[in-house]
Amino acid sequence: xxxxxxxxxxxxxxxxxxxxxxxxxxxxxxxxxxxxxxxxxxxxxxxxxxxxxxxxxxxxxxxxxxxxxxxxxxxxxxxxxxxxxxxxxxxxxxxxxxxxxxxxxxxxxxxxxxxxxxxxxxxxxxxxxxxxxxxxxxxxxxxxxxxxxxxxxxxxxxxxxxxxxxxxxxxxxxxxxxxxxxxxxxxxxxxxxxxxxxxxxxxxxxxxxxxxxxxxxxxxxxxxxxxxxxxxxxxxxxxxxxxxxxxxxxxxxxxxxxxxxxxxxxxxxxxx
Amino acid sequence: xxxxxxxxxxxxxxxxxxxxxxxxxxxxxxxxxxxxxxxxxxxxxxxxxxxxxxxxxxxxxxxxxxxxxxxxxxxxxxxxxxxxxxxxxxxxxxxxxxxxxxxxxxxxxxxxxxxxxxxxxxxxxxxxxxxxxxxxxxxxxxxxxxxxxxxxxxxxxxxxxxxxxxxxxxxxxxxxxxxxxxxxxxxxxxxxxxxxxxxxxxxxxxxxxxxxxxxxxxxxxxxxxxxxxxxxxxxxxxxxxxxxxxxxxxxxxxxxxxxxxxxxxxxxxxxxxxxxxx
Numbered sequence: 001x002x003x004x005x006x007x008x009x010x011x012x013x014x015x016x017x018x019x020x021x022x023x024x025x026x027x028x029x030x031x032x033x034x035x036x037x038x039x040x041x042x043x044x045x046x047x048x049x050x051x052x053x054x055x056x057x058x059x060x061x062x063x064x065x066x067x068x069x070x071x072x073x074x075x076x077x078x079x080x081x082x083x084x085x086x087x088x089x090x091x092x093x094x095x096x097x098x099x100x101x102x103x104x105x106x107x108x109x110x111x112x113x114x115x116x117x118x119x120x121x122x123x124x125x126x127x128x129x130x131x132x133x134x135x136x137x138x139x140x141x142x143x144x145x146x147x148x149x150x151x152x153x154x155x156x157x158x159x160x161x162x163x164x165x166x167x168x169x170x171x172x173x174x175x176x177x178x179x180x181x182x183x184x185x186x187x188x189x190x191x192x193x194x195x196x197x198x199x200x201x202x203x204x205x206x207x208x209x210x211x212x213x214x215x216x217x218x219x220x221x222x223x224x225x226x227x228x229x230x231x232x233x234x235x236x237x238x239x240x241x242x243x244x245x246x247x248x249x250x251x252x253x254x255x256x257x258x259x260x261x262x263x264x265x266x267x268x269x270x271x272x
Numbered sequence: 273x274x275x276x277x278x279x280x281x282x283x284x285x286x287x288x289x290x291x292x293x294x295x296x297x298x299x300x301x302x303x304x305x306x307x308x309x310x311x312x313x314x315x316x317x318x319x320x321x322x323x324x325x326x327x328x329x330x331x332x333x334x335x336x337x338x339x340x341x342x343x344x345x346x347x348x349x350x351x352x353x354x355x356x357x358x359x360x361x362x363x364x365x366x367x368x369x370x371x372x373x374x375x376x377x378x379x380x381x382x383x384x385x386x387x388x389x390x391x392x393x394x395x396x397x398x399x400x401x402x403x404x405x406x407x408x409x410x411x412x413x414x415x416x417x418x419x420x421x422x423x424x425x426x427x428x429x430x431x432x433x434x435x436x437x438x439x440x441x442x443x444x445x446x447x448x449x450x451x452x453x454x455x456x457x458x459x460x461x462x463x464x465x466x467x468x469x470x471x472x473x474x475x476x477x478x479x480x481x482x483x484x485x486x487x488x489x490x491x492x493x494x495x496x497x498x499x500x501x502x503x504x505x506x507x508x509x510x511x512x513x514x515x516x517x518x519x520x521x522x523x524x525x526x527x528x529x530x531x532x533x534x535x536x537x538x539x540x541x542x543x544x545x546x547x548x549x550x
Binding site for chain 2 (some may be wrong): 064065066082084085087088089091095096098099100101102103106107109110111113114116117119121122146162166
């Protein structure tokens with residue numbers, strides 16, 4: 001019965017871990033993504049930037065296979081995302097019901113539910129994975145805590161641990177730094193560093209341009225389509241940014257650095 | 273003292289009523305945990321009301337025989353739950369608006385059907401508010417069998433329902449059969465409502481689903497504990513409610529719901545008090 005057994009597509013070969021070809025997503029309100037093409041190699045860590053409503057979350061939904069593109073194709077190791085349970089989606093904190101009656105270890109264990117399978121309970125091996133993941137994100141001593149007793153940064157790391165327990169090879173993080181203080185952000189960068197060592201491929205959506213440009217080797221600038229994709233220095237060329245952000249951003253460039261302002265001029269950001 | 277507790281249960285109808293109240297309490301309160309966690313209180317209330325025309329049709333065809341009505345209610349409840357969920361997912365209007373329209377329309381149809389019969393007011397009262405003391409031995413068997421099936425399914429799909437309720441996106445990325453699981457949960461809610469129809473009736477059904485579970489959520493932060501505590505509160509409400517209805521002679525369904533509500537208010541008050549002192 002196909003309902004109760006999930007087949008997993010093979011990994012490896014020389015396929016990129018992620019490839020999008022001519023992907024378009026049309027909502028009733030119009031095109032959210034159009035003609036998106038790119039490929040990502042295993043182990044790459046990419047910050048996805050773009051103005052509000054640029055289609056960052058739509059892009060993540062399409063990649064994780066929870067939304068089918070209207071046209072074009074998404075391939076994970078050369079096959080449809082729906083055949084893979086190696087894609088971890090780390091949600092934005094605002095999307096989670098923190099009052100739900102579960103503790104930290106249980107949330108992390110949820111990442112293993114697909115692997116455990118129907119009518120089975122978690123085994124010792126599953127719990128070892130869970131505690132290993134909690135160790136990696138430095139939350140091992142918090143495993144019994146109810147999730148609403150955690151700080152914002154800890155909450156974010158619980159969900160990264162969940163993806164680790166899932167044995168995700170491709171992780172999608174939706175605005176993990178939003179609303180966090182600098183120390184909590186640093187904690188997450190430490191985890192990201194560990195993910196790099198483990199060759200976990202990572203896409204992180206970030207609206208803080210400066211943070212993205214300073215901390216990620218590769219940037220992808222999107223606004224309905226991929227406007228620029230490459231090294232931070234290339235992507236942050238003022239003309240490209242300006243075009244992608246339209247009226248939402250003003251850019252001032254001098255010899256050594258690049259500044260960006262949003263429309264009201266409230267947030268001044270030194271990019272490079 | 274023991275006489276006070278034992279006296280009501282010398283009567284066979286009180287014994288059957290007690291068994292029904294306990295079973296219904298456990299089943300509704302356990303399913304109700306998911307109703308509360310997924311914010312489906314309004315859906316549960318509407319679903320209970322939409323089965324009235326089915327029950328009414330059964331009543332017109334086969335009279336008030338309990339077991340026949342059970343099957344009429346069951347078919348209507350499952351059809352209604354799928355119907356409502358299909359309509360709310362079309363995205364043409366707000367979910368609560370769609371539910372409101374179906375709920376009131378179906379309820380009116382039920383009342384219209386029942387009102388075509390001469391003795392309609394007493395029978396309608398039983399459908400609306402339940403008649404736990406009129407439960408037959410056959411009804412008890414149906415309640416027991418379907419109640420066990422519901423609890424078994426909740427046990428078997430515990431971790432899947434937990435993921436689906438906590439994080440539907442995760443459920444999809446783990447490639448769980450989310451459509452199947454969602455429909456399964458709807459069937460469970462529909463079944464729980466049908467099983468409880470005779471004990472609390474259509475109008476107060478939502479209280480059985482929501483109140484014990486909401487009380488349990490105040491005192492625990494683990495899902496399985498929430499289920500156990502919710503069931504315990506429902507059983508306590510059922511037993512106490514029956515006693516009160518026996519001695520004070522008020523409607524038993526209303527008495528049960530009032531006790532459950534009282535427990536909720538006391539728990540909430542106690543918690544607020546404790547918070548303000550800590």
